[in-house]
Amino acid sequence: MVTIADVARHAGVAPSTVSYVLTGKRAISGETADRVRESIRSLGYRQRAAAIGVLLPLRDGVNVAVAMRFVRAVVAAARVRDRDVLVISADEGADGVLRAVESGVAGLVVMDVEMDDPRVPVLRACAVPSVLIGVPTDPCGLSCVDLDFAAAYALCVDHLADKGHTDIALLGPARAVYERRTGYAERGVAGFSAAALRRGVNFVVRTCESDGLAAKQLLTDHAEITAVVVHNEAALSAVLACVQPPIDLVAICPDEVARRTEPKVSSVHVPAEDLGRRAVELLMARIDGAPPQGVELSVPTLTVRD
Amino acid sequence: MVTIADVARHAGVAPSTVSYVLTGKRAISGETADRVRESIRSLGYRQRAAAIGVLLPLRDGVNVAVAMRFVRAVVAAARVRDRDVLVISADEGADGVLRAVESGVAGLVVMDVEMDDPRVPVLRACAVPSVLIGVPTDPCGLSCVDLDFAAAYALCVDHLADKGHTDIALLGPARAVYERRTGYAERGVAGFSAAALRRGVNFVVRTCESDGLAAKQLLTDHAEITAVVVHNEAALSAVLACVQPPIDLVAICPDEVARRTEPKVSSVHVPAEDLGRRAVELLMARIDGAPPQGVELSVPTLTVRD
DNA sequence: ATGAAAGCGCTAACAG
DNA sequence: CTGTTAGCGCTTTCAT
Numbered sequence: 001m002v003t004i005a006d007v008a009r010h011a012g013v014a015p016s017t018v019s020y021v022l023t024g025k026r027a028i029s030g031e032t033a034d035r036v037r038e039s040i041r042s043l044g045y046r047q048r049a050a051a052i053g054v055l056l057p058l059r060d061g062v063n064v065a066v067a068m069r070f071v072r073a074v075v076a077a078a079r080v081r082d083r084d085v086l087v088i089s090a091d092e093g094a095d096g097v098l099r100a101v102e103s104g105v106a107g108l109v110v111m112d113v114e115m116d117d118p119r120v121p122v123l124r125a126c127a128v129p130s131v132l133i134g135v136p137t138d139p140c141g142l143s144c145v146d147l148d149f150a151a152a153y154a155l156c157v158d159h160l161a162d163k164g165h166t167d168i169a170l171l172g173p174a175r176a177v178y179e180r181r182t183g184y185a186e187r188g189v190a191g192f193s194a195a196a197l198r199r200g201v202n203f204v205v206r207t208c209e210s211d212g213l214a215a216k217q218l219l220t221d222h223a224e225i226t227a228v229v230v231h232n233e234a235a236l237s238a239v240l241a242c243v244q245p246p247i248d249l250v251a252i253c254p255d256e257v258a259r260r261t262e263p264k265v266s267s268v269h270v271p272a273e274d275l276g277r278r279a280v281e282l283l284m285a286r287i288d289g290a291p292p293q294g295v296e297l298s299v300p301t302l303t304v305r306d
Numbered sequence: 307m308v309t310i311a312d313v314a315r316h317a318g319v320a321p322s323t324v325s326y327v328l329t330g331k332r333a334i335s336g337e338t339a340d341r342v343r344e345s346i347r348s349l350g351y352r353q354r355a356a357a358i359g360v361l362l363p364l365r366d367g368v369n370v371a372v373a374m375r376f377v378r379a380v381v382a383a384a385r386v387r388d389r390d391v392l393v394i395s396a397d398e399g400a401d402g403v404l405r406a407v408e409s410g411v412a413g414l415v416v417m418d419v420e421m422d423d424p425r426v427p428v429l430r431a432c433a434v435p436s437v438l439i440g441v442p443t444d445p446c447g448l449s450c451v452d453l454d455f456a457a458a459y460a461l462c463v464d465h466l467a468d469k470g471h472t473d474i475a476l477l478g479p480a481r482a483v484y485e486r487r488t489g490y491a492e493r494g495v496a497g498f499s500a501a502a503l504r505r506g507v508n509f510v511v512r513t514c515e516s517d518g519l520a521a522k523q524l525l526t527d528h529a530e531i532t533a534v535v536v537h538n539e540a541a542l543s544a545v546l547a548c549v550q551p552p553i554d555l556v557a558i559c560p561d562e563v564a565r566r567t568e569p570k571v572s573s574v575h576v577p578a579e580d581l582g583r584r585a586v587e588l589l590m591a592r593i594d595g596a597p598p599q600g601v602e603l604s605v606p607t608l609t610v611r612d
Numbered sequence: 613a614t615g616a617a618a619g620c621g622c623t624a625a626c627a628g
Numbered sequence: 629c630t631g632t633t634a635g636c637g638c639t640t641t642c643a644t
Contacts, residue, residue, distance in 0.1 A: 001408065001637095003636090003637060003638085004637065004638065004639095005637075005638090013614080013615080014614070014615045014616070015615095015637090015638075015639090016614080016615070016616085016617095016638090016639075016640075016641095017613090017614060017615075018638095019638065019639060019640085020614090020639090023639085025639090025640090026613085026614095027613070028613070028614085029613060029614085032613080032614080046405070046408070047638095051392060051409070056381075058382070058385065064378055064381075064382065065378070068374050068377070068378045071374070071377075071393075072370055072371070072374045075362075075393050075395060076364070076370065076395075078395075079364065079395040084392055084393060084394045084395065084409065085392070085393045086357060086390055086391070086392050086393075087377075087381050087390060087391045087392075087393060088390045089381060089382075089384075089385040089390065099352065102307065102352065103357070103390065237566065260543065260566060262568035307621095309620085309621060309622085310621065310622065311621075311622090319630075319631080320630065320631045320632075321621090321622075321623095321631095322622090322623075322624080322630080322631075322632085322633095323629095323630060323631075325622065325623060325624090326623095326630090329623085331623090331624090332629085332630095333629070334629075334630080335629060335630085338629080338630080
């Protein structure tokens with residue numbers, strides 16, 4: 001195995017110099033750096049490229065399939081930049097961050113972010129750079145990417161209001177997701193309510209477990225409902241079986257899921273691929289010394305189907 | 307951070323003794339081991355638990371969604387045993403194994419196995435234990451788990467022959483999958499052909515890209531075909547749009563995929579969850595010193611739907 | 613800007 | 629069975 005010492009000998013420099021060329025933690029003259037890089041290439045040295053860690057709490061209500069959609073995107077994006085991905089299933093809040101950091105990752109992609117996420121202060125203080133997929137209440141000093149879920153929910157409301165509906169319902173994620181104040185769920189409801197009030201539309205909000213039973217209960221309890229917004233990929237097919245025309249339906253889910261339903265459902269796209277890729281881009285920039293970029297929300301779009 | 311030296315001091319032993327208690331690489335007296343473990347607990351030492359590596363080539367024809375189904379299962383199973391998972395996207399054959407080993411994983415789960423996989427000799431020689439999801443031509447000295455794809459394809463043929471079909475077709479994975487002699491594809495075709503010959507059924511075999519166009523071409527070229535077996539998750543919906551009744555169809559795919567199609571398609575279940583979990587079980591046993599277990603094939607089952 | 617040397621946490625060879 | 633010691637590859641401090 002080619003070590004940093006081999007490279008140093010070959011380039012006629014000290015091991016520390018090679019280390020500094022690789023980490024960029026102190027200035028090395030262009031000439032020396034070039035010689036080192038040349039030796040690295042000719043000897044085929046591979047720095048045990050520290051992986052990117054994905055912090056993935058697998059708690060109640062977290063749909064692993066949905067989470068894996070992001071992981072997949074992160075893996076693909078990391079691969080382009082020659083990084084492997086360490087999937088760290090951490091349910092222990094702030095301790096999970098420490099565990100991840102101790103595992104020696106170059107940077108962290110943090111998923112399933114809560115409004116007052118206990119991991120946030122740790123991440124802020126931490127030397128290891130991170131990018132959150134999701135936005136906490138106070139994102140200062142962090143890098144966050146997410147879909148603008150408030151706007152996404154509002155888009156659904158506007159679409160239904162435009163079609164003349166005056167009594168609509170929201171079937172959200174599982175109750176556990178709200179209980180821990182998950183960012184996207186809370187911001188979504190805020191956007192939904194605000195839009196409905198703005199439009200003068202009556203609305204009901206319900207949580208929905210993956211069995212989708214809440215849909216039936218909802219229609220029983222509220223016969224006046226003529227349209228439903230559902231943000232729950234796990235329950236989508238069950239909800240579809242229950243919410244039939246003439247009741248209108250809009251889903252918040254990835255397009256490829258919406259295209260597979262029967263009938264094909266109108267939806268606001270959750271761009272998991274884009275968000276995962278963007279998170280890696282920002283993280284790599286952070287690893288290379290860039291400062292935190294703050295919050296970057298992507299604009300939702302609605303596709304009308306059947 | 308609590309180090310192994312801290313634990314050693316607290317327990318009144320040498321650092322190496324603590325190391326050996328943790329790795330089990332040499333015998334330590336029960337008394338001493340207990341004292342060490344007690345110190346580990348009271349000091350809160352966390353051994354930077356080496357991750358399990360998942361070797362995942364992302365080449366042409368590899369459906370990342372399908373691969374991620376296995377990764378998901380591996381992550382869930384590893385989590386139960388307090389291990390994180392390093393997803394290593396390695397397209398470089400044998401070099402990929404070395405890269406994975408150098409990254410310091412405790413063991414490897416190897417996916418997308420080819421008949422004469424160049425990684426196999428390396429894995430056999432390698433000190434890091436591994437479990438393959440898939441079976442190469444010569445699995446001696448390895449641990450392999452997989453669905454018995456030969457039996458799975460044969461099951462489809464028997465089902466269709468029993469229904470009276472005399473001209474059937476196989477739509478397999480993408481051509482690239484055959485070109486690199488991927489294990490499951492090659493064993494599948496073998497099982498398919500053998501079963502068809504046994505049953506005296508005429509058959510055609512075609513590769514199928516993810517666009518599913520091969521389905522249309524197949525039916526144009528072979529008007530005599532009355533039933534199709536498709537083993538291609540990416541192309542399944544496109545194939546379904548084309549292969550309509552009265553032509554019979556059986557898919558080889560996970561049940562949850564088959565249940566979502568419209569109409570719901572008869573299928574042989576690919577138990578990705580079970581295989582991923584089993585792979586981790588076997589790998590953990592290997593890490594704890596068990597010898598290679600050879601090949602473990604799971605028995606396919608067919609579910610008849612619409 | 614660079615090198616020498618000490619140190620990191622851990623494992624493995626050696627000694628008894 | 630266990631402690632001593634030398635190493636592993638790499639980073640960081642200290643010096644110049």
